[in-house]
Amino acid sequence: MLAHTAALPSFSIVRMGGRARPAKRSQSQRSNAGFGGGRKEQLWHCVEGCGACCKLNKGPSFATPDEIFDDPSDVQLYRSMVGPDGWCIHYEKSTRRCSIYSERPYFCRVEPDVFETLYGISKKKFNKEACSCRDTIKAIYGPHSKELDNFNCALRS
Numbered sequence: 001m002l003a004h005t006a007a008l009p010s011f012s013i014v015r016m017g018g019r020a021r022p023a024k025r026s027q028s029q030r031s032n033a034g035f036g037g038g039r040k041e042q043l044w045h046c047v048e049g050c051g052a053c054c055k056l057n058k059g060p061s062f063a064t065p066d067e068i069f070d071d072p073s074d075v076q077l078y079r080s081m082v083g084p085d086g087w088c089i090h091y092e093k094s095t096r097r098c099s100i101y102s103e104r105p106y107f108c109r110v111e112p113d114v115f116e117t118l119y120g121i122s123k124k125k126f127n128k129e130a131c132s133c134r135d136t137i138k139a140i141y142g143p144h145s146k147e148l149d150n151f152n153c154a155l156r157s
């Protein structure tokens with residue numbers, strides 16, 4: 001389904017451009033809050049040559065592993081993957097690919113079941129939330145980056 005990298009996009013929990021990092025939503029918040037209504041829905045695609053979400057330590061605007069995960073073993077695994085520069089140790093910068101793609105942790109998989117389990121995002125809302133990895137791309141590569149252009153083009157196509 002994905003290109004060769006995909007991990008924990010920003011979602012509502014960690015929206016970058018000015019968004020807070022409210023961690024998980026409570027049940028009462030898991031409705032339509034924060035979702036733009038009325039516009040035609042874009043179909044999310046992971047794009048080759050991005051890998052923005054494989055920067056695991058993205059800074060204070062993003063949720064911490066403790067805020068994301070309930071299971072301490074997930075926190076531990078996530079932390080163990082963070083390299084000294086904040087990128088995942090399994091991320092190959094030269095190719096911008098995941099070196100353990102077929103065996104990457106479940107939380108790296110941008111899939112409806114994972115979103116529902118981790119964030120309480122219903123499957124109906126999966127696509128819109130997955131599209132919010134745009135914010136991660138902006139934060140990592142910048143608002144005028146070719147990576148962001150590529151992503152936006154992929155969504156339009």
Ligand code: SF4
Nearest residue numbers: 046047050051053133
């Ligand atoms: S930020 Fe989005 S487009 Fe980029 S690698 Fe991650 S899931 Fe794919």
Ligand code: SF4
Nearest residue numbers: 007054088091098108
């Ligand atoms: S294991 Fe690392 S490189 Fe692979 S998808 Fe997850 S965060 Fe990215």
